[in-house]
Amino acid sequence: MALNKQYRVAVALLLSVAAHGGAALFFLTSNTTPDGALPSGPRAAPPLALRLVPAQRASAAPAVQAVPTAAAANTAPAAQLSPSPATPTAQHEPAPVRYFTARELTQEPVLVDQLVGDTLLIVPGVAPQAATVTLSIDVMGNVTAVRFEKDELNEAERALVLAALQGLHFAPGKIGRIAVHSEVTRDFLLDSEIRL
Numbered sequence: 001m002a003l004n005k006q007y008r009v010a011v012a013l014l015l016s017v018a019a020h021g022g023a024a025l026f027f028l029t030s031n032t033t034p035d036g037a038l039p040s041g042p043r044a045a046p047p048l049a050l051r052l053v054p055a056q057r058a059s060a061a062p063a064v065q066a067v068p069t070a071a072a073a074n075t076a077p078a079a080q081l082s083p084s085p086a087t088p089t090a091q092h093e094p095a096p097v098r099y100f101t102a103r104e105l106t107q108e109p110v111l112v113d114q115l116v117g118d119t120l121l122i123v124p125g126v127a128p129q130a131a132t133v134t135l136s137i138d139v140m141g142n143v144t145a146v147r148f149e150k151d152e153l154n155e156a157e158r159a160l161v162l163a164a165l166q167g168l169h170f171a172p173g174k175i176g177r178i179a180v181h182s183e184v185t186r187d188f189l190l191d192s193e194i195r196l
Contacts, residue, residue: 099183109170
């Protein structure tokens with residue numbers, strides 16, 4: 001009876017070895033060329049190695065355990081483990097801001113800093129004259145850009161007037177109740193002082 005049991009264990013062990021040997025033979029021959037020769041180039045290592053466990057410990061542990069080989073452990077590229085500082089991050093460009101014209105507004109921007117007579121802008125160092133300018137005004141009422149449409153200013157006077165216009169503050173233009181970026185064209189009388 002004991003001999004019969006040992007015989008069955010030996011047969012089971014031989015079948016297990018044959019099965020594992022067949023799997024190993026499959027892995028070894030899977031990289032051959034159609035004529036049966038091994039390829040001449042570098043050959044990748046199999047991703048797993050097989051280890052046989054003795055028969056008396058078969059109930060405590062599985063018969064085959066997957067053990068990663070050194071080549072399989074080193075196949076993960078370093079770039080996947082941590083981001084490379086040389087790789088630029090995707091940056092989204094801000095959407096262009098739309099400035100609404102006076103015709104599109106339900107309420108035009110209103111100048112908070114009152115001019116003298118609503119049109120006279122005092123700029124020291126500028127000769128008396130008229131100028132037509134287009135002002136770009138943001139939702140906070142600040143002047144963000146100035147375009148001179150009609151004027152007779154020299155370069156020095158234009159720089160002074162530009163600084164004065166950028167210092168103006170408006171209640172922003174609105175569409176309905178919503179404050180929006182706006183663009184309005186206004187006529188100004190320029191002078192270096194108030195004349196009576």
